[in-house]
Amino acid sequence: MKSHAAPPLIVTMGDACGIGPEIIAMAWARAALGPAVVCGDVQVMRRALKATGLVRPVACLESPLDLADVPEGTLPVWQPAGLPAGTAELAWGRVSGVAGAAAARCIEAAVAEVMAGRAGALVTAPIHKEALAAAGVPYPGHTEMLQALAARHAGQAEPPPVRMMLANDELRVVLVTIHVSLRRAIELLDTPRILQTLRITHEAGRRFGIAHPRIAVAALNPHAGEGGxxxxxxxxxxxxxxxxxxxxxxAASGPHAPDTVFMRARNAQGHPGEFDFVVAMTHDHGLIPVKYLGVEQGVNVTLGLPFVRTSPDHGTAFDLAGTGRADPASLIAAARMARRLANA
Known part of the structure; x- marks a missing residue:
């Protein structure tokens, strides 16, 4: 038996029809998650172990805090109440309302554990937005759902202002707007929203150990509007x-031309970045540069929540689901960043 000085990470299984359970199984087998408990369906995780060729026992925990009692080499899974039946029998790579409902229930339960202090940080495997919608979940994605759950657990009428950050070893990008149409994103832009994003980004930089974070603000229009x-x-x-x-x-500067500011901010070998963060106005403006550098090391971080939440920067990859060929590198990076931020 092992004891852990700090509460473990809690890792939600994501969409059972996607690669989430498999990459969790592979990352755990490589001992790359650290002290962590999977929040998910026990049978789904057994299926994932089989799909990845891993012959390992699974322990069904009554609480994430029971991790200390799990024998070495046993995958620790906490199955929350309220999961739909038959999730492990769903076809790989298909949109399913049952899978969407199971993913949502795991997120709800995991947030409750983190807010209660029984888990140190939350790492979420990919979910499928169509599956959430098919399950009747009233949120378009993780970010909005976590925002609402945080408010509920804190007893707040209004959800906390949050922002999505995608980061790797070379670039950190924070978004002013996220999962809306481009037309709607432009309509949502205003000075208070951008200022709030800069404040949240500045605070995030402090948590990363940067005393005076340098924040570049990317423009919206070509050539930063070219004087109007x-x-x-x-x-x-x-x-x-x-x-x-x-x-x-x-320490904010700009607005900088969006077609060059990411190159200036990139912190690569022989090219120290000019900035610690880039704030981008819209989803694709900001995320394309980060993902171009490689999704295998990218991490999605939700800034502004009362707890640490990270996730891989890729989706459910239905085309790979069930093959055992998915790459767990981004999930491993997400777990590593979650531990770093939780211990900051």
Whole structure:
């Protein structure tokens, strides 16, 4: 038996029809998750072990805190009440409302454990947005669901302001808007929202151990609007937010041309980045540069929650589900970052 000085990570299984359970099994088998408990369906995790060729026993825990009693070499799984039946019999690689309901229930249960202090941080395996919708879950993705759950557990009427950050060893990008249409994202942009993003990013930098985080703000329009020729959002919305942030002592600069600022911020061998973070106005503006560098090391971090949450920067990969060929590297990176932030 082992004892752990700090509460373990809790890792949700994600969509049972996708690669989430498999990459969890592979990462655990490599001892790359650290002290961690899987929140999921025991039979789904047994199926994942079989799909990956891993012959290992599974322990069904009554609480994440029971991890200390799990024998060496046994996969620890906490199966929360309320999971739908038959999840492990679903076809690989198919959208299923049952899988969506199971994924949502695991997220709800895991958040409760983290908020109660029985888990140190949350790592989420990929979910499928269509499966969530098929299950009647009223959130488009992890970020919005976690935001609502945090408010519920804290007894708050309004959810906390959160932002999505995608990060790897070379680049950290924080988004002002996320899962909405591009047209709607532009409509949502205003000075208070951008200023709030800069504040959240600044605080995140402090948690990363950066005393004075350097934040570059990417423009919305080509060439940063070219003095208003290609749009005036830079002058009317973005620049005022940067000025207000600087007045608060935040080291923000821009708006920078979006087609070059990510190259300037990239921290690569022989090329120290000029910035610690880039704030981007829209989802694809910010995430394409990070994912181009390789999804295997990318980590999604939800900033602004009252607990640490990370996830891989890829989806359910239905085409690989059940083959045992998925790469767990991004999940391993997510677990590593979760431990780092939880211990900051």
């Amino acid at each position: 020729l290609f749009g005036d959002e830079e002058r009317t919305i973005i620049a005022p937010a940067i000025e207000a942030a600087c007045a608060e002592g935040i």
